Each structure stands twice: as structure tokens, then as C-alpha cells.
Amino acid sequence: MKTDAAVLWELGGQWTMETIDLDPPKQFEVLVRLAASGMCHSDEHLVTGDLPFGLPIIGGHEGAGVVEAVGPGVTFVQPGDHVVLGFIPSCGRCPSCSTGHQNLCDLGAFMAGGLQISDQTSRHHVNGKDLGLMCLLGTFAKHTVVHEASCIKIDDNIPLDRACLVGCGVTTGWGSAVYAAEVKPGDNVAIIGIGGIGANAIQGARHAGAERIFAIDPVPFKLEQAKKFGATHTGTPEEALELIGRETWGRMCNKVIVTMGVGRGDMLADFLAMTSKRGRVVITNIHPALEFNATVSLLDLTLMEKQIVGSLFGTANPRADIPKILEFYSAGHLDLDGLVTNTYKLEDVNQGYQDMRDGKNIRGVMIYE
Numbered sequence: 563m564k565t566d567a568a569v570l571w572e573l574g575g576q577w578t579m580e581t582i583d584l585d586p587p588k589q590f591e592v593l594v595r596l597a598a599s600g601m602c603h604s605d606e607h608l609v610t611g612d613l614p615f616g617l618p619i620i621g622g623h624e625g626a627g628v629v630e631a632v633g634p635g636v637t638f639v640q641p642g643d644h645v646v647l648g649f650i651p652s653c654g655r656c657p658s659c660s661t662g663h664q665n666l667c668d669l670g671a672f673m674a675g676g677l678q679i680s681d682q683t684s685r686h687h688v689n690g691k692d693l694g695l696m697c698l699l700g701t702f703a704k705h706t707v708v709h710e711a712s713c714i715k716i717d718d719n720i721p722l723d724r725a726c727l728v729g730c731g732v733t734t735g736w737g738s739a740v741y742a743a744e745v746k747p748g749d750n751v752a753i754i755g756i757g758g759i760g761a762n763a764i765q766g767a768r769h770a771g772a773e774r775i776f777a778i779d780p781v782p783f784k785l786e787q788a789k790k791f792g793a794t795h796t797g798t799p800e801e802a803l804e805l806i807g808r809e810t811w812g813r814m815c816n817k818v819i820v821t822m823g824v825g826r827g828d829m830l831a832d833f834l835a836m837t838s839k840r841g842r843v844v845i846t847n848i849h850p851a852l853e854f855n856a857t858v859s860l861l862d863l864t865l866m867e868k869q870i871v872g873s874l875f876g877t878a879n880p881r882a883d884i885p886k887i888l889e890f891y892s893a894g895h896l897d898l899d900g901l902v903t904n905t906y907k908l909e910d911v912n913q914g915y916q917d918m919r920d921g922k923n924i925r926g927v928m929i930y931e
Contacts, residue, residue, distance in 0.1 A: 737876020
């Protein structure tokens with residue numbers, strides 16, 4: 563079949579609209595008609611090269627839609643099912659999955675290549691050339707073929723233009739607070755960077771019972787939005803240390819969650835300075851692939867028993883946490899509607915990312931007919 567997709571051909575380039583040829587699903591694969599895709603900052607990392615995935619590639623890793631066909635051997639879903647595509651595939655059988663760490667599934671080893679898990683070939687082509695898929699999904703398209711390990715069945719009543727957000731940003735942010743940081747009632751928490759992930763780290767910290775939630779960002783619009791998601795205090799990076807010290811009587815934050823667009827190793831010492839004794843810094847944002855240095859006071863780390871931990875997908879389990887978070891949304895306990903600042907058509911993908919760079923969006927969403 564033929565369908566439309568946004569393709570990145572070269573580093574630093576623009577997304578280009580292409581009519582592609584899409585093969586039918588093979589064994590363990592699923593054809594999904596996508597309804598919507600979130601516009602996550604991680605796709606911008608493809609453009610800048612901070613994520614060194616193979617090109618050309620169809621972007622997008624936050625998607626939701628309806629199953630149209632399945633290949634032989636598929637047991638997770640059937641035609642007509644509504645699904646969220648989790649950006650981390652989960653097989654359910656590898657050591658990580660079987661010990662409750664689906665975000666570290668062994669199938670993640672195939673993500674950078676962007677080809678089908680089952681046979682390392684492509685189902686997506688344009689003018690005879692094979693295309694890779696962002697996170698094995700390629701949700702910047704009206705249809706895609708993915709492995710069943712990436713499909714999470716959801717309730718048909720959940721609006722797909724909201725459900726798409728939990729495939730990455732919502733779950734990553736929420737889990738960064740609840741699971742990776744282990745925020746507890748009464749904690750002081752700082753969130754550094756208020757985009758799609760940071761806004762949901764605020765929501766996660768609020769649900770976990772944090773007493774003070776400091777939202778830190780240089781963009782006034784994002785600081786104003788942060789209050790809607792539960793931030794009790796807001797400030798710019800220049801104000802953060804003094805603000806946190808004043809409001810906590812010098813105790814600083816039990817948890818500091820770093821969700822900037824692009825991380826910087828030379829800022830790690832600053833984040834540790836915001837952290838209390840026995841406090842924890844959670845690094846959720848992506849750093850450039852070739853950045854190997856960080857500025858840190860190791861004496862501070864030792865004498866104050868501070869911790870630095872990394873978190874992928876918020877240390878969450880896609881098959882358990884995606885439905886759980888959507889239940890929170892249905893019950894009115896989690897705000898997905900307020901996350902969507904603007905919506906776009908597929909052909910407006912470049913404008914959507916320019917709006918993200920300009921600090922105009924918490925999250926943009928592309929809606930497909």
C-alpha cells in the first residue's frame with residue numbers, strides 16, 4: 563500500500579513529505595493506521611545528531627491508532643484494536659522484562675538501526691530506497707508496520723490524540739518522579755526543564771505527595787504552564803539555587819529531576835548543589851552522544867551521600883504503566899489535555915518543531931485524518 567510520511571534524509575535537514583510504499587506485516591508484525599503522533603524533542607535529536615540513528619528515517623515515536631492487519635503469529639492484538647505504540651519494545655521474556663524492567667528490554671538493541679526486529683529488513687520504502695524508523699515505530703506517518711512487542715492495547719474510549727502522548731513523554735516524566743526519583747510525601751522536588759517530560763514529572767511528583775515542587779526553566783510561558791500541572795514555585799536557572807535554598811531553609815531538594823531538551827555535563831555540579839543530603843539527581847534528558855565529560859564535586863557526592871541515577875522511559879514498564887496512566891487520565895487524576903499546546907497536520911511537521919525550538923509548546927501533536 564501507499565501512505566504519507568515525514569522523512570529525514572540528512573543531519574541538519576528538514577523533514578520532507580514523502581508518499582512511501584508500505585509492505586504488509588510479516589510474522590509477529592502489525593499494520594497500524596495512526597490517528598495522532600506527539601512531537602517529542604527526541605525526534606529533534608535525529609536532526610541535530612545527538613541521537614546517531616541511521617538515515618534516511620521516518621520520524622516519530624509517540625503514536626496511537628487502530629490495528630488494521632496482523633501478520634502470522636501475532637497474539638498481543640487483533641484488527642480493530644486501539645493501540646498506543648510504546649517507544650520501548652517489550653518482549654516479556656528477556657531478563658529485564660521478566661524482572662519488571664521492561665524499559666530495558668533486550669529488543670531495545672535494535673532501536674538505533676530502525677529496521678524490523680524479526681529480520682532486520684525494512685517494510686517502508688520510497689523510490690526503491692529502504693527507510694528506517696525512529697524507535698522502530700515511525701509515527702510521523704499515516705500508517706506504519708511495527709513489531710507486536712511495540713503495541714499496547716488500550717480502551718477504545720480513550721481519545722487517540724491524547725493516548726499518543728503516553729507512548730513516551732507522559733510516562734517518561736511521570737515515571738521519572740514516581741519510579742526513578744522515588745518521590746515521597748513531604749519531599750522537596752526540583753524539575754529542570756518544563757517541556758513534555760518536565761510537565762509530567764511535575765504531575766508525578768504531585769501524585770507522589772511532594773510538598774514543594776520547583777519548576778525551573780528560562781521560558782516565562784513554560785513557567786506559567788508549570789503552575790497548572792502542580793508546581794508550587796517557579797524560577798529561571800539563574801534564580802534556582804537561591805530560590806530553593808530560601809524556600810527550604812537551606813535543606814535543598816530531596817529529588818532533582820533533569821528534563822532539559824538537551825543535557826549538559828557542565829551543569830551537573832549545579833544540580834547537585836540544589837540537592838539535599840542523601841538526595842538524588844535523576845538524569846532523564848538526552849545528552850549528546852559524544853559528550854563524555856561532566857563537572858561534579860565528588861567530595862560533595864561522598865560527604866553528603868548524594869546519588870546520581872539515569873532513567874530511560876521513566877524507569878516504567880510499558881505494558882503495565884501505559885494503561886495505568888490512561889486510567890488516571892480517565893478518572894481526572896492526570897491532565898493530558900492541558901499538555902497539548904498546538905495541533906498540526908503531518909505536512910506542518912517543520913513548523914511544529916520550530917514552535918518547539920521557540921518555546922511555544924509544552925507538547926505539539928500531529929492529527930491525521
